[in-house]
Amino acid sequence: MEMTGGSCRFGLWYVHVWWKDDTVYQVRFSPEPLDGPVHPGIVRFLAGKTGDLSYLHSVATEPDHQYSDIYRRVRDIPYGKTSTYGEIAALVGTSPRLVGLAMKRNPTPLVVPCHRVVSVAGIGGFSPSVDIKEALLAMEKKNKLRLIQ
DNA sequence: AACGTACACTTAT
DNA sequence: ATAAGTGTACGTT
Numbered sequence: 001m002e003m004t005g006g007s008c009r010f011g012l013w014y015v016h017v018w019w020k021d022d023t024v025y026q027v028r029f030s031p032e033p034l035d036g037p038v039h040p041g042i043v044r045f046l047a048g049k050t051g052d053l054s055y056l057h058s059v060a061t062e063p064d065h066q067y068s069d070i071y072r073r074v075r076d077i078p079y080g081k082t083s084t085y086g087e088i089a090a091l092v093g094t095s096p097r098l099v100g101l102a103m104k105r106n107p108t109p110l111v112v113p114c115h116r117v118v119s120v121a122g123i124g125g126f127s128p129s130v131d132i133k134e135a136l137l138a139m140e141k142k143n144k145l146r147l148i149q
Numbered sequence: 150a151a152c153g154t155a156c157a158c159t160t161a162t
Numbered sequence: 163a164t165a166a167g168t169g170t171a172c173g174t175t
Contacts, residue, residue: 066157085172095155096172104171114171125171133171 001025006036010046011135015110017042023057027108029132042110048139051079051147058108067102070094074103077116080144082137084120100125116140 003020007030017038018026024039044050060071069092077083085096085103092099103114104127115136118124126133 089155089172095153097154097170098156098172100171101155101157101169102171117171119172121173123171127171130171 004036005034006038007034008038008043008046010132013129013132015042015046022055023059024108024111025059027110029109029128045110048143048147051140051143053111053113056111058111060107060112067105070099070102071106071112074106074112074114074117077113079147080140082116082118084118085124086120088117110136 001020003018003023003025005016005018007014007016009015010029013029013031014033015038016026016028016030016034017024019039022039022041024042027042039056041050041053041056045053054075058071058075059065061068061075065071070088073088073091074083085099088099089096099117103117104125106112106114109115115126115133123130123133123137
């Protein structure tokens with residue numbers, strides 16, 4: 001498969017995106033830039049100009065993926081809202097810890113908005129840094145009224 | 150603080 | 163191939 005990769009800024013971080021057309025293969029956060037283009041929809045999302053990434057296809061939700069059930073539920077969480085590991089677990093009939101594991105292994109953050117899954121006790125985890133999760137949630141909170149999908 | 154949970158992964162049989 | 167040991171971006175008591 002012939003995909004292109006590139007990065008754009010989000011705060012102090014670079015967001016690496018590997019994609020082709022409207023299919024996204026990998027998204028990850030890095031302190032280092034990667035030369036190349038990012039899907040314009042993701043650029044707009046990170047700039048707070050849209051909350052709608054529903055037209056993007058992620059490899060994470062393909063039926064053969066180990067956690068596709070979990071990732072599909074997570075995609076249903078609306079912009080500016082959050083759910084918990086336990087709520088997602090109840091929807092698919094598994095344990096909160098497995099949901100946490102699936103989030104850690106999410107190949108396409110943003111497209112599968114794992115940042116909207118928090119713990120009952122606090123914000124939960126995010127790699128490589130929970131700062132990114134906090135920033136994404138703050139951005140969505142700020143923009144949600146303006147960006148009603 | 151300890152335990153329960155539902156796995157996944159590694160290492161040892 | 164199977165089993166045991168260890169680890170998880172959690173939740174409940």
